[in-house]
Amino acid sequence: MKIGNRRQFLKTSAALAAGTAVMRSSVAAAFADQSQSAQAATKLIQFEYADVQLLDGPMLEQFRQNVALFLNLPDDNLLKPFRQLAGQAAPGEDMGGWYSPSGEFDPPRNMTGYIPGHSFGQYLSGLARAYAVTGDKAVQEKVHGLVAGFAPTVTTKFYDGYCIPAYTFDKTNCGLIDAHQFAGDPMALAVLNKATDAVLPWLPEKALNREEMMARPHKNIAFTWDETYTLPENFYLGYQRGAGARYRQLAQRFLQDDTYLGPLSENRNVLPGQHAYSHVNALCSAMQSYLTDNSVKHLDAARNGFRFVVEQSFATGGWGPDESFRNPGTDELAKTLHTSHSSFETPCGAYGHFKIARYLMRVTGESTYGDSMEAVLYNTILGARPIRPDGISFYYADYNMDAKKIDYEQKWPCCSGTFPQLTADYGISSYFRAPKGIYVNLYVPSRVTWRQGNARVTLTQETSYPNIGETALRLKMDRSERFVIALRVPAWAGKQTVVHVNGKPAASALRAGAWAELDREWKDGDRVEFSIDMPLRLVPLDAQHANLVALLHGPVALFGIEPGTRRMTQKQMLEAQRVSSSSGEWEVATDQGKIRMKAYPAITNESYRLYQET
Structure with a gap:
């Protein structure tokens, strides 16, 4: 970005900020009132990214691989499709695959050039979250440089002839609000407002399902694949993070109540035939409607929808063969074991599954959402191959009766975007807080630090789970304090599951499918040993x-x-x-x-x- 252009943009951004300061302060005050009621309806609280550190193990290895890959991708390569489609000079190399514009695009036969720049926002988001985890200044500088480089490319011209504008903008939105929230980027919200102005002319008046998209004039089949129903989650988050009141209004506008969330709230299963990952992701929009607007209807939709997903999941926790939900009570799911090798869209599906399970666990406090998270963790995403430097990525888990692990043939598909976001979220998925103490959700090598009452507490978890069922938790405290350490007892846990504190059996009753709450005065050096019977x-x-x-x-x-x-x-x-x-x-x-x-x-x-x- 030229210095003159950057200065002009910053000047414009400052004017925008000054002109909206009063509006944002009133919005912030209004949201503060709402967040209090939302918090009252939330039984568990999510930790900040920096509070949880993964220790040596496969999760930390995946996280580091993804950070290193995207940290070292040249900015010019990442920004090239935006510059090209804006008619600007575009140095750098084409990344290829889905990411770079191509005249070869001929869906569904040839997906080269499918969605230029589609995953940029996810890469930005993954890096911003990684900075929040690590505090690595090089990662923060990378985020700031990408936002600054992206800013002058933002134009409505980008979406002219673009097949699925909502799909890509939603990821851009996520990346910019995460750059603001987690990497402290001073330009991100102003760039977001400009990017929102650019995409709005290309969006419909409401969220459309694929049947409604098919009924509209379209150049080719790809133009019927847009996912407007996933937009509300990040619109709500943009509103919460200070982007402006219109983001709450946009979130409400694109809630797909008529054909999806409304029927789900009435316990009607409308999942069969729907695109799997995006409709699980849309449940997160329903959760944000509940958290922001206190809509119990949308909480009901999310809970029912997730239950329908789990009911037709494979034993691995994965779901959606050929990216589609099937009719329950039929042979449809069983037939895919012989007809399909695309059983579960792994990084995307795992990312969506972790998100909705975290939302529901926070709101309900129910431990069984953690059971589904660990199933997906150990049976799907930890078996995903790393993204190669050229963008070839692992996409589908295969549950065919004659299955093999293979990578996806196109470079930089959607799963290359969700993978770094998911691995950055591993820590915040592992523990939750409540006023009375800490809830241990995943048994993974890790360390979490927080303030409990007057004490600063660090809990270090040492484990080889799930190879063996033994986990040890060690406390470091600057003073003694009474609080609860709650351990998730899986629903499948056997009768020999036991807890010891400092070598003695704990008095807390253990019940499979619930939390084991250890309520006592804890002191520095205390040790909890949790042995899970794994039949x-x-x-x-x-x-x-x-x-x-x-x-x-x-x-x-x-x-x-x-x-x-x-x-x-x-x-x-x-x-x-x-x-x-x-x-x-x-x-x-x-x-x-x-x-x-x-x-x-x-x-x-x-x-x-x-x-x-x-």
């Missing part, structure tokens, strides 16, 4: 297919490796023997020889099978 269990695909079962050890689905035509009985599966506790590998003895069983992250290039026909 082997069989999980059928659904109620109609009790003979199609997956073997799980605690939260971990075990996949048959290169099973060929060999079959296992249910009795043989439940008699599986552990080969290695460090790798989580098991063996099942069958009439035709032994079959190795592995957790999803341990699978490399082998063929595998999740469900066994018994």
Whole structure:
């Protein structure tokens, strides 16, 4: 960005800020009143990014890989499609795939050049969150440089002929509000207002489903794929973070109440046939409607919708084969085990799943939302291959009866954007707060620090879970304080699950599917040891297919490796023997020889099978 242009933009931004100062102060005051009532309806509180630090383990490794990748991508490459479509000089290299404009785009046969610049906002968001986690100034400078470089490219011309404007703008919105909130970017909200002005002429009057999009004139099929119903979540967040009152109004305008959230609030399952990830993501918009506007109807929609998703999930926690929900009570889901290799849109689906589960856990305080999060964590996203430097990314988990791990053929798809956002969120998904204490949701190597009453507390979690069910939590405190440490007891936990405090059995009663609340005066050096009984269990695909079962050890689905035509009985599966506790590998003895069983992250290039026909 030229110095003169930057100065002019900053001058314009200052004038905009001055002209709206009074309006924003009144909006902030109004929101403060609303946030108090929203907080009263929220049983748990999310930690700040900086409060939780991951320790050595696969989650930290994924987080570091993603930060390093996007930190080192040249700004000119990331900004190139915006400069090109704005008719400006565009130095740098084409990133290719979905990200760069291309005359080859011919959906659905050729997706090259599908959505130029679509994931820029997600990369910006992931970096901003990473800065909030680490405090790394190089990451903050990267965020500020990208915002400054993006600002002069913002023009309504960008969306002329663009197939799905709401889809890309929603990600831009998220990136800019995160740059403001988590990386302290001084330009981000002014750039957001300009970007909003640029996209509004290209948006419909309300959220449209795909049938309504199909009824409109369209150049090709891709023009019917826009996702206006996901816009409200980030519009609400923009309003909350000071972008202006119009963002709340825009959020309300694009809530898809007529054909989606309204029926869900009445407990009608309208998910079958819908695009899976985006409609789970739209449940997050419903949650923001509840948190901002106190709409109980939208809370009901989100709770019912998420329940419908879980009810047709695979044993891994994944859902939406071929990116579509199926009709319950039919053979549709079972048939995909033979017809599809695109069983779960992994980084996108995991990101959406973690978000909606966090929202619902915060509001309801119910521990079982954490059960679904850890299933998705250990059985899907931790088994995703890293994004390659050229943008080739892992996209689909495969649950076919003859499955393989493969990467997506196009560079920089949507899953390359949600992956860095998700890994930056690992820490804030692991713990929650309440006035009475801390709630431990995920059993992962990590450290969380907070102030409880008059004490500054650091809780360090040491664990090899889920390979083994043992977790130790050690407290460091500057003074003693009474509070609750609540441990999530998974719904599948066996009867031998126990808690010890400083070597002695805890008095708290343990109940599967609930929180175990340890209420006592804690002091420096106290240690909690949580031993979760993780029985082997069989999980059928659904109620109609009790003979199609997956073997799980605690939260971990075990996949048959290169099973060929060999079959296992249910009795043989439940008699599986552990080969290695460090790798989580098991063996099942069958009439035709032994079959190795592995957790999803341990699978490399082998063929595998999740469900066994018994």
